[in-house]
Amino acid sequence: MQPSKRLLAAFTLTALAGGAQAADEVVVYSSRIDELIKPVFDAYTAKTGVPIKFITDKEAPLIARLKAEGANTPADMLITVDAGNLWQAEQAGVLQPFKSATIDANIPSQYRSSTDSWTGLSLRARTIFYSTERVKPSELSTYEALADKNWEGRLCLRTSKKVYNQSLTATLIETHGEAKTEEIIKGWVNNLATDVFADDTALLQAIDAGQCDVGITNTYYYGRLHKANPDLKVKPFWPNQQDRGVHVNLAGAGITKNAPHAEAAKKLLEWMTTEEAQALFAGLNQEFPANPKVPASEEVQAWGTFKADAIPVEVAGKRQAQAIMLMDRAGWN
Amino acid sequence: MAHLAQRRWYPIVFVVALLVLLPLTVMLFSWHEVDREIWSHLWQTQMPRLIGNTVILVAGVSVGVTLLGVSLAWLTSLCEFPGRRWLDWALMLPFAIPAYVLAFVFVGLLDFSGPVQTLLREWFGAGVRFPSVRSTAGVISVLVLVFYPYVYLLARNAFLAQGKGLMEAARVLGHNPWQAFWRVALPMARPAIGAGLALAIMETLADFGAVSVFNFDTFTTAIYKTWYGFYSLSSATQLASLLLLVVMLVLYGERRARGAVRPANERPRGKALYQLRGFKALAASGWCLLVFACAFVIPMLQLLVWFWQRGRFDLDERYTALILHTLYLGCLAAVLTVSIALLLAFARRMTPTRLMRSTVSLANTGYALPGSMLAVAIMLAFSYLDNQLVIPLSTLLGGAGKPLLLGSLAALLLAYLIRFMAVAYGPLENSLARIRPSLPEASRSLGVGGVRLFFRVYLPLLLPGALSAALLVFVDVLKEMPATLLMRPFGWDTLAVRIFEMTSEGEWARAALPALTLVAVGLLPVIGLIRRSAQTRG
Numbered sequence: 001m002q003p004s005k006r007l008l009a010a011f012t013l014t015a016l017a018g019g020a021q022a023a024d025e026v027v028v029y030s031s032r033i034d035e036l037i038k039p040v041f042d043a044y045t046a047k048t049g050v051p052i053k054f055i056t057d058k059e060a061p062l063i064a065r066l067k068a069e070g071a072n073t074p075a076d077m078l079i080t081v082d083a084g085n086l087w088q089a090e091q092a093g094v095l096q097p098f099k100s101a102t103i104d105a106n107i108p109s110q111y112r113s114s115t116d117s118w119t120g121l122s123l124r125a126r127t128i129f130y131s132t133e134r135v136k137p138s139e140l141s142t143y144e145a146l147a148d149k150n151w152e153g154r155l156c157l158r159t160s161k162k163v164y165n166q167s168l169t170a171t172l173i174e175t176h177g178e179a180k181t182e183e184i185i186k187g188w189v190n191n192l193a194t195d196v197f198a199d200d201t202a203l204l205q206a207i208d209a210g211q212c213d214v215g216i217t218n219t220y221y222y223g224r225l226h227k228a229n230p231d232l233k234v235k236p237f238w239p240n241q242q243d244r245g246v247h248v249n250l251a252g253a254g255i256t257k258n259a260p261h262a263e264a265a266k267k268l269l270e271w272m273t274t275e276e277a278q279a280l281f282a283g284l285n286q287e288f289p290a291n292p293k294v295p296a297s298e299e300v301q302a303w304g305t306f307k308a309d310a311i312p313v314e315v316a317g318k319r320q321a322q323a324i325m326l327m328d329r330a331g332w333n
Numbered sequence: 334m335a336h337l338a339q340r341r342w343y344p345i346v347f348v349v350a351l352l353v354l355l356p357l358t359v360m361l362f363s364w365h366e367v368d369r370e371i372w373s374h375l376w377q378t379q380m381p382r383l384i385g386n387t388v389i390l391v392a393g394v395s396v397g398v399t400l401l402g403v404s405l406a407w408l409t410s411l412c413e414f415p416g417r418r419w420l421d422w423a424l425m426l427p428f429a430i431p432a433y434v435l436a437f438v439f440v441g442l443l444d445f446s447g448p449v450q451t452l453l454r455e456w457f458g459a460g461v462r463f464p465s466v467r468s469t470a471g472v473i474s475v476l477v478l479v480f481y482p483y484v485y486l487l488a489r490n491a492f493l494a495q496g497k498g499l500m501e502a503a504r505v506l507g508h509n510p511w512q513a514f515w516r517v518a519l520p521m522a523r524p525a526i527g528a529g530l531a532l533a534i535m536e537t538l539a540d541f542g543a544v545s546v547f548n549f550d551t552f553t554t555a556i557y558k559t560w561y562g563f564y565s566l567s568s569a570t571q572l573a574s575l576l577l578l579v580v581m582l583v584l585y586g587e588r589r590a591r592g593a594v595r596p597a598n599e600r601p602r603g604k605a606l607y608q609l610r611g612f613k614a615l616a617a618s619g620w621c622l623l624v625f626a627c628a629f630v631i632p633m634l635q636l637l638v639w640f641w642q643r644g645r646f647d648l649d650e651r652y653t654a655l656i657l658h659t660l661y662l663g664c665l666a667a668v669l670t671v672s673i674a675l676l677l678a679f680a681r682r683m684t685p686t687r688l689m690r691s692t693v694s695l696a697n698t699g700y701a702l703p704g705s706m707l708a709v710a711i712m713l714a715f716s717y718l719d720n721q722l723v724i725p726l727s728t729l730l731g732g733a734g735k736p737l738l739l740g741s742l743a744a745l746l747l748a749y750l751i752r753f754m755a756v757a758y759g760p761l762e763n764s765l766a767r768i769r770p771s772l773p774e775a776s777r778s779l780g781v782g783g784v785r786l787f788f789r790v791y792l793p794l795l796l797p798g799a800l801s802a803a804l805l806v807f808v809d810v811l812k813e814m815p816a817t818l819l820m821r822p823f824g825w826d827t828l829a830v831r832i833f834e835m836t837s838e839g840e841w842a843r844a845a846l847p848a849l850t851l852v853a854v855g856l857l858p859v860i861g862l863i864r865r866s867a868q869t870r871g
Contacts, residue, residue: 027823033834034826056834057818060561064709065739065819068716072724072736088564159548161558194445195467198548199839202444209446210459221839228643324562328378333550 024264028054029062030079032251036284037079043280044271050264059085059163066094071258076265079253082163083120084170086252087317090117095254098266106273106291110312111250118254120313121272122287124218125246125306126168128237129204134213142240143172143247146214147187155191156203156212160327164200164218167316168247169323174315175244178326185330196333201225207234218249223286223299238306245307249316250290342680346689349673350696353751356710357698359717360577363570371559371568379555387551389469390476390544391537397477398533401624402484403526407514410492411500414609414617420625422863427628428482429855431812433542434832434848435479437841438632440466440546441639472547478628479543480536484529486863487759491525492518500606510607523590528759531587535580535701535755542814546836552576553703566709573706580701584694633852636845644846652850659811659827659854665742666749667807671799673750674757678765693758700755704815711748712819715739745820752816753809757802764798804862808855828854 030037033056041052057065059080066073066089078095080086089095095117103112103119111120128140139150146155158165172181193212197203200217204225207215219236226232238246253272255265271277278289283297295301408414409421427435443449443466450463465471495518503513519526541553556576560569609617681693699707719736727733738744768791776782776790814829821830828851835844 033838034831035834053823055821055823056830058561058837060564060566061705061709061815061819063564064566065712068713069736069739070716070720072716072719072739074740092564161545161554161562163561166562194465196548198440198546201839201841202440202446205446206444209451210454211445224840321563324558325374325378328374333548 024261025051025053026076026261026264026268027074028052028077028079029066029075029256030054030056031059031062031085032056032079032081039284040272040277040281043277044268048267048271050268052268059088063089063092063094066256067092069258073256073258074260075256076259076261077253077255077269079121079251081251082167082316083250083252083313084163084167084316084320086113086118086254087314088320089254090115091317094257096257096259096262098255098269100266100270102270103273106278106293108290108292110310111252111290113254113314114312118252119269119273120250120252120290121278122251122282122285123248123290123308124220124250124285124287125236125238125248125308126164126216126218127246127306128214128239129207129217129222129234130214130237131207131210131212132233132235134210137235137237140214140237140239142243143168143216144176144184145239146191146216147184148191151191151214153191153193154213155188156193156206156215157188157196157332158200158203158217159196159198160324160332162199163320164249165216165327165332166320166323167249167313168216169327170316170319171247171309171311173319173323173326174311178322182326182330185327185332189331204232204234208232219288219300219303220286222303227286227299236303238304240309241307244311245309248308248313250313251285251287252290340684342684342689345676346680346692346696349677349754350692352747353696353699353754355714355718356707356751357574357577359710359713360570360574360706363567363574366567367571368563368565368568371563371565375555375559379550379558383550383552383555386469386549387538387553390473390549390551391534393469393473394476394480394537395530395534397473398481398484399526399530401477401481402529403488403519403522405481405621405624406485406488406492407518408617408621410489411518412607412609412617414614416618416621420618420621422860423625423629424485424621425482425859425863426625426856427479428486429808429811429852429859430479430629430632431542431814431829431832431848431851432476432479432536432540433546433814433836434636434844434851435628435632436472436475436543436546437836437844438635439471439475441841442631442635443471467547467549469549472544472549475543475547476537476540478624480533481624481628483532483536484526487525487529488522491522495521525763527587527590531583532700532756532759534583538576538580539701539703541703541705556703556706560705570706570710573702577698577702581698584698584701588694633849636849636852639842639845640849643840643842644844644849647843647846652846655826655828655831655847656850656854658825659829659851662745662749662817662825662827663807663810666746666753666810667803669746670750670753670757670806671761671803674754674761674802675795675799677754677758678761681762682765697755697758699751700753702752704752704813705819707752708748708816708819711744711751711816712739715744715747740820740822742822742825745816745822745825748816748820749806749810749813752813753806756805756809760798760801760805761795764795768794801862804858807858811851811855 037054041054045051062078066075066078078089080089090113097116099116107119130140160166169181169185172184197206200221203215203217204222206212222234222236240246253269255262255269259265272281273291275291275294278291278294282289286297286300288296288300405424409417409424441447453463454461499517500513503517508516539553541557544551544554556569556572559565559572677693677696681689715738719738723737727735773786773790776786781789812829814833817827817829818833828847831847832844832851835847
């Protein structure tokens with residue numbers, strides 16, 4: 001046998017049998033993509049020597065996998081990119097509560113689970129973006145006002161199947177109740193300039209190209225697009241500054257219920273909330289650090305400061321199903 | 334009743350069918366509890382529209398792939414016109430492009446903010462409006478362009494195999510080429526066209542990636558909405574099992590329609606039957622070129638532009654590992670799936686009982702399920718086996734008592750096997766059917782039997798079909814996304830995984846690099862596939 005073949009065979013054998021686990025590694029299931037977490041993990045490994053293994057997928061399959069694996073799961077930590085999904089993971093019983101003075105001190109309570117099952121790590125605002133050519137900022141005020149008649153044929157939205165819109169609607173329901181929210185959503189749908197988009201980036205490009213004048217997207221999509229194209233004729237607007245503030249969502253993490261290395265995972269999670277890790281974690285994706293002591297990157301700071309909605313983000317999970325049904329009834333596809 | 338010698342095939346086939354049955358059983362078990370709130374919500378607000386959309390989509394794609402596939406196959410296999418020699422295999426290349434890639438390329442290219450409409454607005458003024466690409470017609474066109482190769486490949490093989498005798502007879506009897514096509518060639522190629530069409534329909538029903546780029550809601554959308562939004566895996570599984578029922582009906586219909594027509598096995602033709610000249614030759618070249626340009630050249634150019642703008646900055650040494658993982662998974666899965674499919678095909682030939690027929694058909698149903706649904710059902714089945722079988726057994730034997738299946742390469746390969754069995758089985762069954770029973774009988778009378786009979790008679794004759802099957806599975810595994818995402822072992826990222834990570838963030842331009850690499854890796858086997866089958870015609 002040639003050495004390369006032997007290596008391949010050994011490779012196959014270990015992989016076929018699943019492979020053994022090292023003593024104090026940490027295994028992560030993540031719906032945050034490779035390039036937004038690997039640099040953070042690499043920094044931790046370089047600092048502590050603890051190796052980190054991870055796979056990426058969407059939240060629902062990862063939670064289903066954790067549930068199926070039960071007590072035999074290799075995973076210690078679950079990272080998701082929406083508070084609603086973290087709440088769902090908690091409900092599915094795949095997370096365990098942790099008590100950590102470090103995390104309590106670093107992350108404000110509205111960005112953590114009320115049962116200490118997960119914590120937010122970075123924040124993104126889902127805010128209004130407008131065309132600098134066709135809209136004056138003074139015409140804009142609140143999310144609710146986008147349902148007014150004067151925006152007819154000028155609004156762009158992403159599909160209601162995306163969890164970010166479900167979370168936004170969930171907080172609207174929490175604030176206004178179901179009937180009023182349905183009225184607002186129907187107003188939005190009525191004002192649509194074109195069919196809803198499959199992703200936020202396409203939506204921002206549509207505003208830039210002149211297909212619509214305003215839209216609602218996450219801030220980091222704008223950040224990426226703006227970085228690639230500084231001449232973008234689109235800007236963020238911070239709505240509801242006179243009342244509850246801008247809708248904020250988060251990427252966060254929890255420790256799995258049957259984590260083989262729960263202690264090591266907790267140490268990693270604590271480190272991820274420290275100033276050292278926060279700038280890196282949020283900076284990779286042009287987000288706001290969840291730790292208020294850490295300033296956002298310069299690019300992000302250039303968008304200006306705003307008042308964020310102080311509503312506990314786990315509302316997004318509690319009202320997710322209600323929000324989807326409401327959006328379906330209102331005809332938001 | 335089966336003979337004793339025939340019955341020895343039963344255990345093997347039952348084991349394979351059982352493997353496929355595992356995830357199906359998981360799906361059936363989901364019915365033990367029905368969430369009335371979700372169901373009534375879906376029926377009241379979603380289902381009529383989604384079912385309507387799905388019916389329109391399937392109808393549109395069926396008509397489209399049949400028109401494209403059959404017309405192109407007829408032209409390249411029976412006629413001679415400028416460019417035929419290379420268009421013959423080039424028209425198969427779109428098979429290497431995953432549906433989700435073609436979808437985001439076309440939406441990116443043709444949507445309002447895309448380069449085409451931007452340019453047109455510059456020429457004709459900002460006020461002009463064009464029909465939206467994100468429409469029913471748009472999504473049907475894209476799916477037709479990615480799925481027509483199924484019909485093209487199978488119809489082309491059928492036309493080539495019809496031999497010169499028949500068509501010349503038709504000519505002698507006074508049929509012009511049109512009449513010969515309608516009265517002789519088409520009816521004889523019907524089983525092959527039906528098989529290709531069935532594959533295209535199953536792909537359409539199972540597709541989620543392409544339709545979600547268009548935000549075109551189909552029945553599959555309801556499945557995902559129920560799972561990802563309502564977090565009701567059981568309701569999602571119930572919906573998926575309904576979809577499976579429809580697919581079984583499609584498959585049954587295809588088998589029935591195929592009827593008693595047997596694949597022909599005549600002397601291959603030496604040269605083209607119809608030498609096209611003048612306007613006809615021009616039209617033939619133009620039609621083939623148009624399809625090739627839309628399905629392959631234009632998308633490739635757009636991917637190259639995106640690669641140059643954004644993707645090239647992502648190119649690093651990790652791509653070596655991504656390509657190797659992709660190739661390695663494709664090869665292993667192809668060998669495994671073809672071997673098992675060969676067993677099934679043999680079993681069905683040797684033991685033509687009703688029980689065997691239905692068991693084999695059952696083993697072929699995995700192809701039609703939405704990938705994620707099948708992946709999660711397989712995952713649930715494997716974790717059940719791990720917990721109930723592997724761990725107690727390993728503890729009993731003094732082992733570590735650790736799960737072996739889930740998260741292992743073996744589990745992923747089994748998932749591919751279940752999903753792509755139908756793809757491998759079709760070509761194998763076809764080439765096996767062409768071996769007349771008299772041939773092995775003659776060999777036996779000459780004293781060649783058992784294993785030697787297989788290696789000296791069957792294998793050489795089956796090799797072309799087996800190779801086609803292996804290449805089809807290989808390319809399908811390259812493109813496969815949901816099962817790979819959910820079940821890959823740690824560190825086993827593939828090109829499809831990288832595409833997922835980029836498109837899930839709406840970064841289409843950056844997805845161009847892994848997409849281009851994926852197409853490049855898939856091109857060679859696709860060219861091999863078509864060149865090999867072209868050898869029958871000198």
